[in-house]
Amino acid sequence: xxxxxxxxxxVPTQTPAYSAPPAPISAPLIQRYQSGYPGPQGHFQxxxxxxxxxxxxxxxxxxxxxxxxxxxxxxxxxxFLYNLALLVILSFxxxxxxxxxxxxxxxxxxxxxxxNNNYLPNSLAKANYVPYGVDxxxxxxxxxxxxxxxDYLGDLLGLPLIPAYTATxxxxxxxxxxxxxxxAAAGILDxxxxxxxxxxxxxxxxxxxxxxxxxxxxxxEEQDLSYYLATSLVVMNLGNNDYINNYLQPSLYTTSSNYxxxxxxxxxxxxYSRQILALHAIGLRKFLLGAIGPLGCIPSQVGTGLAPPxxxxxxxxxxxxxxxxxxxxxxxxxxxxxxxxxxxxxxTFGGFIEIFNNASVYGFEVKDRGCCGxxxxxxxxxxxxxxxxxxxxxxxxxxxxxxxxxQILARKAYSGSLHDCYPINVQQMAQF
Numbered sequence: 001x002x003x004x005x006x007x008x009x010x011v012p013t014q015t016p017a018y019s020a021p022p023a024p025i026s027a028p029l030i031q032r033y034q035s036g037y038p039g040p041q042g043h044f045q046x047x048x049x050x051x052x053x054x055x056x057x058x059x060x061x062x063x064x065x066x067x068x069x070x071x072x073x074x075x076x077x078x079x080f081l082y083n084l085a086l087l088v089i090l091s092f093x094x095x096x097x098x099x100x101x102x103x104x105x106x107x108x109x110x111x112x113x114x115x116n117n118n119y120l121p122n123s124l125a126k127a128n129y130v131p132y133g134v135d136x137x138x139x140x141x142x143x144x145x146x147x148x149x150x151d152y153l154g155d156l157l158g159l160p161l162i163p164a165y166t167a168t169x170x171x172x173x174x175x176x177x178x179x180x181x182x183x184a185a186a187g188i189l190d191x192x193x194x195x196x197x198x199x200x201x202x203x204x205x206x207x208x209x210x211x212x213x214x215x216x217x218x219x220x221e222e223q224d225l226s227y228y229l230a231t232s233l234v235v236m237n238l239g240n241n242d243y244i245n246n247y248l249q250p251s252l253y254t255t256s257s258n259y260x261x262x263x264x265x266x267x268x269x270x271x272y273s274r275q276i277l278a279l280h281a282i283g284l285r286k287f288l289l290g291a292i293g294p295l296g297c298i299p300s301q302v303g304t305g306l307a308p309p310x311x312x313x314x315x316x317x318x319x320x321x322x323x324x325x326x327x328x329x330x331x332x333x334x335x336x337x338x339x340x341x342x343x344x345x346x347x348t349f350g351g352f353i354e355i356f357n358n359a360s361v362y363g364f365e366v367k368d369r370g371c372c373g374x375x376x377x378x379x380x381x382x383x384x385x386x387x388x389x390x391x392x393x394x395x396x397x398x399x400x401x402x403x404x405x406x407q408i409l410a411r412k413a414y415s416g417s418l419h420d421c422y423p424i425n426v427q428q429m430a431q432f
Contacts, residue, residue, distance in 0.1 A: 050181065099158040100430035101233040101286070103178035104150070107205045107279075108237035108290075111400060112183035114151040115141025117184045119166035120198035125184035129382045131372055135390065135403060143184060144381070145371065145386065145396050146403030150180060150235060152410035153221055157233070157430070165200075165208045170213075176219075178232065179212050181205040185243040188272050191418065195245060195252050202275050213282065229283035233426070237290035237348075238278065240324055242268055243401070248316065265322040273330055280341060286429055288413060288421075289331060290346040294353055299369050300398040311352040312356075324349050328422060335351055335423070342429050345422045351412045355405060359394060362408065370397040 052265045064113055106112055110125060115121045117282045118141045126141065133139040135146035141164065142148055151161060163173035165181045183200035185193030190201045200208060247264055255264060276287065295301060296316035324347075331345040359367045371393040372386035373379050377396045380386065387393060391404045401409075412420040415427045 019349070049250070066290060094194060099177070101157055101159070101231060102228050103176065103232040104154050104157065104159050104162050104179040104235065105178050105209065105232060105284070106150045106182055106235045108182035108200060108235070109186045109241050111183040111240065112148045112180065112237055113143060113184045114148065114164040114180045114202060115151070116164045116166045116180070116182065117141060119170060123185070123196065123198040125193070125196040125199060127184070127379070131380055131384060132387045138232060142399045143397070144403050144406065145390050147406060148235070149406040149410045152407045153235070153413060153426070156410060156414045168212065175212055175215060180238070181208050185241055185245055186238065187246060188238050188268050188275070189242055189246065191253070192242045192246040195249065208279055209279070226283055230285045232284060232286065234279060234287045235290065236287065238272070239268060239292040240295065243292070243316070244300070257310065261319045262322050265326055267289050268323055269326045270331055276334070280338065285341040287341070287343045288346050288426055289327060289343060291327060291348045292320045293348045294356070295320055297352070297356055298399055299395050301367055303398070320349065327404040331422065342432060344424065344426065344429060346413050346418050347422065348409060351409055351416070351420055353406060356394065363392065364394050365392040367394040370395040371402060373397040
């Protein structure tokens with residue numbers, strides 16, 4: 001029998017404790033990293049890139065010195081030359097940046113959707129209008145004022161912005177550096193999000209990847225394709241909608257009456273593990289599996305009145321903790337069963353809780369309502385005016401974080417501590 005949950009508990013200061021003991025795979029992974037295990041080319045690409053960038057900066061400064069007239073600095077000339085040199089630096093850095101993974105393939109929901117739902121005529125889950133993208137290149141379909149976590153992570157990895165899957169079909173976008181299949185309202189379960197119309201469930205996203213794979217087979221030899229897939233990074237960020245657009249919507253879905261919270265988490269993990277292994281069977285070998293964030297802290301849940309002011313809805317976060325605990329255990333099992341692959345648990349829950357509990361330290365002033373939309377209940381309406389101090393808000397709308405939060409979470413995934421990524425982080429994974 002499930003214990004009763006206290007609605008008035010404070011938000012936890014860290015991720016809920018994990019019931020499963022760590023599998024032995026974590027130690028070998030960390031040992032392999034610490035011993036300096038080289039990447040596919042036999043060297044650490046990040047260090048080489050930094051050295052080349054330092055050299056380019058020195059060359060740029062030399063350029064300025066050479067073009068000044070015997071030490072007589074004329075302000076306009078120096079500024080012009082400085083800007084010219086800076087442009088050379090940036091261009092050179094772009095040219096010599098060595099991607100740490102061959103490509104990036106992303107599967108998920110609106111937190112990382114780059115605009116796939118724009119091409120779904122019967123979808124209600126779209127962000128292809130102003131003010132979305134106000135701090136980016138305009139409304140691309142990202143549910144944010146700017147970049148998503150995937151955008152920032154790709155940048156840290158030396159990869160360009162990867163296209164939406166639907167853009168590769170509609171516009172023939174380049175697929176060589178990866179594709180983003182994430183779809184707003186999508187979930188692990190096929191039924192999740194049906195109240196918002198068309199969306200690509202995770203099962204459909206995997207089918208879409210197989211379509212991309214058929215295109216890649218026409219561009220590469222079999223051996224090259226195998227290496228390409230094995231050295232690509234897969235990011236999977238799902239489960240959010242299986243709660244907020246399924247289990248927590250009893251008037252629309254029966255899951256909350258059919259399953260107790262722990263049984264529902266079991267159901268999700270059972271489906272999720274099969275879907276992850278389906279991608280692994282295709283040839284992908286490096287996975288970052290993101291935990292569900294603290295949904296009890298998002299404005300749409302805080303706005304229900306089920307938590308005291310300034311607090312999160314603890315019963316929701318406890319449900320999420322059940323899923324996340326099992327996901328981390330699954331990562332241990334996957335690493336144990338697949339010694340030539342690497343699976344990472346990205347602790348999005350713990351990372352966001354740290355930001356939430358120390359908001360002022362991170363430069364945030366508002367954490368209980370969105371910058372856009374009607375504060376706590378809905379997403380942005382077309383042509384609505386967002387707040388001006390967007391980088392001081394944790395949330396862009398009632399469901400999604402601002403790009404300032406996305407950037408922090410991306411850095412935690414890339415180079416964070418063992419608390420942020422388990423058993424190693426993405427930067428360390430890139431060196432295997």
